[in-house]
Amino acid sequence: MPEASEYGGSGLLTNVRTGRHTSFDRIVFDVTGRPSWRLVHYVKNIVTLGRGDFVPLRGDAKLEIVLSVPSHDAAGRSTYNPADHDELTLVLAYRTFRQVANAGSFEGQTTIGVGVRAHLPFRVFTLTNRVVVDVAHNW
Incomplete structure (x- = not known):
């Protein structure tokens, strides 16, 4: 079931990181300022913002995470510039995640x-300077 946030952010994305836990895989978005997300849901395909280009992902399910924060400041300078937009973090040994990619x-x-093994339950929440998404290993 999709989850949507009730408020907009006023921060900037600075980092994306992942972690493995006993019963879930976690993705964390570090934000300067107020962290916020607009929508997290499973979709048929992920497309790039603005252009609509297809973003290929490994996995049988695709989780779209829309953050209400940009990855650039008001002057257009990047605040998050990963080395590889198709592999933001290495998740090859994870139980649930298959790939994490930037769609813009x-x-x-x-x-x-996020390429996910299957349509698995997830939860979304914010912490100080972070948006967190946990995806369960099982139903």
């Missing part, structure tokens, strides 16, 4: 695509 930042929001 446009008009105050950033979209991240």
Whole structure:
């Protein structure tokens, strides 16, 4: 079931990291300022913001995470510039995640695509300077 946030952010994306836990895989978005997300849901395909290009992802399910924070400042300078936009973090040994890719930042929001093993339950929450998404290992 999709989850949506009720408020907009006023921060900037600075980092994306992942972790493995006993019953879930976690993705964390580090934000300067107020962290916020707009929508997290499973979709048929992930497309880039602004251009609509297809973003290929490994996995049987695709989780679209739309953050309400850009990855660039007001002057257009990047605040998050990964070495590889198709592999933001290495998740090859994870139980649930298969791939994490950047789908772009446009008009105050950033979209991240996560290739997932299957349509598994997830939860979304914010912490100080972070948006966190946990995806369960099982149903």
